Amino acid sequence: MDVRLDATTGEIMDPAVSRRAFLLASGATASGVALEIALPAAPAASSVVTSSVVTSSATTPMTTVRTVARPHGAGAYRRLADGPGWRRVTRTDLADAGKDRAERRTVLACFVQFTDLHITDAQNPQRYEFLRAGDLGSWRPQEALTAVGAVSLIEQINTLRYGPATRAPIGFVMTTGDNTDNNSRIEMEWFLTAMTGGRFTPNTGDPGAYEGVQNSGLGLYWQPDSGLRDVDKRAGFPHLEGFLKAAVREVSSPGLAVPWYSTIGNHDQLFGGAYSGAGGFFADLATGSRKLFDLPASEAGAVYRALRRGDPTGARFRAAWKRYRGRTRTVTADERRAPLSPHAYVAAHLDPAYTGSGPVGHGYTRDNLDSGRLDYSFRIADGVVGISLDTTDRGGDYRGSVGTRQLAWLERTLKAHADDTALIFSHHPSWAMTNLTPNPARPGEKRHSGQELLAVLRKHRNVAAWINGHSHLNRIVPHGGLWEISTASHVDYPQLARVVELADNHDGTLSLFTTLVESAAPHRTDFTDLSQSGLAALYRELSFNSPGIRSGLAGLPGDRNTELLLKKH
DSSP, X not given: OOOXXXXXXXXXXXXXXXXXXXXXXXXXXXXXXXXXXHSOOOOOTTOOEEEEEOOXXXXXXXXXXXXXXXXXXXXXXXXXXXXXXXXXXXXXSSSOOOTTHHHHOEEEEEEEEEOOOOBOOTTOTTOOGGGGGTOGGGSOTTGGGHHHHHHHHHXXXXXXXXXXXXXXXXXXXXXXSOSBSSOXXXXXXXXXXXXXXXXXXXXXXXXXXXXXXXXXXXXXXXXXXXXXXXXXXGGTOOOOTXXXXXXXXXXXXXXXXXXXXXXXXXXXXXXXXXXXXXXXXXXXXHHSSEEOOOOOHHHHHHHHHHHHHOOTTOHHHHHHHHHTGGGOEEOOOOGGGOBOOHHHHHHHHHOGGGOTTSOGGGGOOHHHHHHOOOOEEEEEETTEEEEEOOOBOTTOOSSBOEEHHHHHHHHHHHHHTTTSEEEEEOSSOGGGOOOOOOBTXXXXXXXXXXXXXXXXXXXXXXXXXXXEOSSSSOEEEEETTEEEEEOOOSSSTTOOEEEEEEXXXXXXXXXXXXXXXXXXXOSSOOTTOOSHHHHHHHHHHHXXXXXXXXXXXXXXXXXXXXXXEEEOO
16 A cells, blocks of 8 residues: 655545555556646546637636646756646536537636645644654645745735636635644634734744754754755755744735635644544643654654554554653743644634634534534525535544534435535545544444445535545546545645636536636745745745655646536536
8 A cells, every 4th residue: 555644744645646546547657747747737537528728818817727836947956937827628527518508607606715724833842743754755844834825825816806717706715624734722823814814923932943843953854044964955955044034924914805614624623633632642742842853764664654554542653752752852832732622623713803704603603612513504605505524533543534423414404405506515535534433522423434425415416516625636536416626735736726616507517617726926936035925935836846745736637627517406
């Protein structure tokens, strides 16, 4: 089984979308995938392509249809610049494309999906960067810049304003989880401030000194302010004097100009995105004053292998930490790193200080606060309903599932909205919902896989799409009468969000348009520009060059900018 760790957070990527599995599924060679980043790729074999349209006129909004950041030049570390856009592909897997449908269609909904922002407190003692000794991709050099990257994406959506395919106004933004990285109170404050607008400082511990791995003097990590020839500088990474000081400087966000809704992910609810709170060990570690910076490669590899097999309580992690406690270093304790319970997660969203463009609670209500259930439905437009599902298993493990009570609630909700077109939102995709660990709060309740959830969705003909993230990969899959749309993260290159537009063609079919969007940061970087915008550009370029990162996360053409046809229920 070829399983890779998702670098920023150490999150394990599922076997179905590992690099090896991706290459085999797409029929590409290793060199072909590398070229796919720089050159347009061939359509997926499973996609039925009936037309390809390039819209690059002066009136086209700034999306990946027009241009995408692409590498230029040679060398181990490659610089980014403007590159050709990705054409729009029409997929007819589920319905034929009627002639003259563009002249007849009316728009039903237009919104943006954010997913896997992973706003990160890079100095949190709970983080397991030391796994990099066993797997190079277990830590990313760009982790300290997640806040400026998220704000730059918000700026881009505010500028975009309209759907690029239909020119309908963008009605809202939906985040599909892993909004934060370490399940901490301070990260949630940063996320909510970024989304609603305001100033925040992405720094914890000592306010006058950075205390993370990037000034540790260890060659395992990029030391940007130091002349040390660390592993990343040997791969071409630059020496950037003043980088860490700039990375923990105050950030200013305009906040989203449209309403936004929130869906929870495994990193928003579990320690490291994978471990339950068993015994309080991780909570004490997060708020404490001892941080483990490195492990022997053999020990790091053992923790990594346990994590990828499934270690819901972090038993192997805890054993390694205690065994090598003598290698820990003293850092400044910070209570703001305390974990968020599901109750506190909802309460933070309901805080009036974070309402911004609304709605109050961003989908969550007092009922969610009182019940502890993090599923909800909301009205998108006349005839269109949205349903947000919590697919994180509180028992632990990075993979997802849902409980029997959730499936029953989903059935009731879909029946109550049988006359509406339904859009489902969750963090995990179907192929990453294989964890059936019992929920400690409901030990007798059965957990259900992604395939079982799909079986429920297929029974209801009004479900048009299931929109999710988690795998950090663009992938669009037809399932009977609905489309599953999974979107890449905003922490790995190519760092994307997705605009989704739903239209009625008035010929018995619907069209779902999907268009990928980058942040507002310029494609070209300037190593002397450590402004907020300059750091956001550097964030993207560092993510492209991050050692050990999986290739092909942009997906194939049929997974990117598309028109997806389906039959109207």
